[in-house]
Amino acid sequence: MTRDPARLDGKLAIITGGGSGIGEATAHVFADAGATVVVAGRRLEPLEKVAATIGGHAIACDVSNQDEVRELFAKAATITGRVDVLLNNAGGPGPIAPVADVDMDAWIGCMNINLVGAMYCLQEAAKIMSAQGAGSIINMSSLMGIQGYPMRSAYVASKFALIGITETMARELGPKGVRVNALMPGAVSGENMDRILARRAEAEGRPAEEIERENYTDVAALKRWVAPEEVGRAALYYASDLSSAITGDKMKVDCGRF
Template identity: 60%
Template sequence: MTSSRLAGKTAIVTGGGTGIGRAIAQLFAQEGAEVVVAGRTAAALQQTVEPFGGYVQLCDVTQEAQVDALFADTQKRFGRIDILINNAGASGPVSPLTSVDMGEWRDCIELNLFGALYCMRAAARIMSAQKSGSIVNMSSLMGLKGYPMRTAYCATKFAIIGITEALAREVGPDGVRVNALCPGAISGELMDRVIARRSEAEGKPPEQIIWENYTSVAALQRWVSPEEVAEAALFLASDASASITGDRLKVDAGRF
């Protein structure tokens, strides 16, 4: 069921080739938006837009020039940018801090934090000039609570919350809203890789890792699906949340 809640709007979805990003891009297209899907893997991006004929742009968000080109090209094509789903990111190293690979730690910061910053800055410039827009930053439950062996990821996602609140105050007078989504454990390839690394590091079978850390601790005792996060992103991107800014929304099946 669709309701054309994004009719006439243009959206950029970074990290749109898989998982949450793909689900958001496809839902937004169903709701009437013109969607530009950005990422580093052309084949995955093409699979995302295949059902709705959206636009693909290769972009490594750690490269500021590529980010600026993404936003400039989108603005030139459509005349405006109404929505940014700031989703590109990686899980980072899964290791105790005492033995973590600091190169991997820095790589996580570059992608999850600086990549998100470059996109926020480009979007804020355009949206402030047009006096409207919605930026949805992808934080995490780990942006609200620290988790063992995930120090790099937690650091980036905590930072996203703070930047969201600060930027919301900066651009609010221009009619631009900035909010953060905080998903819990999402079923899919990314979590499969995290669980495999945790299983190896902790010496426990994957099934035990899943039950002890992800499903048994949730009130609903299940994973969250990418499509459920997409529905929350739609709410924050649409006029249904017109008076909400500087906030964070958990989508975590009740992992209090």
């Protein structure tokens, strides 16, 4: 019987930002595909709920703290002796303000989580996977990783940078058998997007519903939000052998916002 290339049986996957949203949805998708899943994030309680539901593992970790990231990967590696997949997903929306007025402490804080934190995870994954001679790294960029967007300079800068790092690491790690790709979700439904809409409505002085239609749903070919599970299924493609010849790639999951 030929093995199903969409399965992750026997593989261990780390998902940062795994307690909610895309991370939580992907944890379910990976577990359903047979993976042992480690969900990581700053708050242990939501992680433990996700882990209990999928038969996985919860490890508290603030990705902006390098020591905590090292501990996360060291603990995860003891579970099966390997780390086969990293979904580098932890991040935040950052400050919402014009460049001229943005709070630079908040701007730098966003970069420390979305970019520096991502790099801490990439360093550990690169070491472990290179030694194994195999692995799949998936960086969570954004549609804002290939096009600028008003009021979101910190988030845009961090997500553009992740695309460049993805292409760099794909070339560095390819000879070791490790693949590195990036996902670029558009507007994904959920609590995070609700918060962003509320903050934009306050900053722009107009209704959230108007901003939603004008910027997110009406401009999409499918005229709707992306569901977190849909991003999770795209992540499974990159995590599994369905994409065994693909590295240095970036994929939009955006309901057609082109």
